[in-house]
Amino acid sequence: GEDVEQSLFLSVREGDSSVINCTYTDSSSTYLYWYKQEPGAGLQLLTYIFSNMDMKQDQRLTVLLNKKDKHLSLRIADTQTGDSAIYFCAEDPYGQNFVFGPGTRLSVLP
């Protein structure tokens, strides 16, 4: 079955890099996604990566994909207090409905 796993908590100091890791089980997803949920708000698509790519960079965000190990990571450079949120990894097997991970709560310390 489909399963997406993430560590639940991460704390970093402001200005450091954050790395959020995710593992998934279904290799049929064409894309893999990172969503961000700020307190009291809905989810917002942060970035996505095509499954044939191994890296995607978008300003402070770097997504790494190891398809062989089914491992996805999100690196946030120069983490700011505004980056404090819950980050969800997601896949969409066969392009259908999302399967979300449990979310990683990122806390940025001053």
Next chain:
Amino acid sequence: SAVISQKPSRDICQRGTSLTIQCQVDSQVTMMFWYRQQPGQSLTLIATANQGSEATYESGFVIDKFPISRPNLTFSTLTVSNMSPEDSSIYLCSVGRDGRSYNEQFFGPGTRLTVL
């Protein structure tokens, strides 16, 4: 991007009652989705609601408990029926974006439901 609003934003309800949650989108969309996010957990898809057809429910969710309406391309409702404390969750609606190669969904702010 689509702008999505939900009503109510939160509610506290008594066991055995029902609550209808509204989802309004600022543009016409084909696909709308309803999710549940239980405290401290990830999102679980309840059902997919396409206009002009019956909602499609995921395993573990039934129409009698979560009836859905989709009267037009900008609006949907989800009713949580005969509530129990286990239904305390955040309920989110989302819409899919047509015409993209990747599966982008836009989420509403959610309705926080507490059942006493």
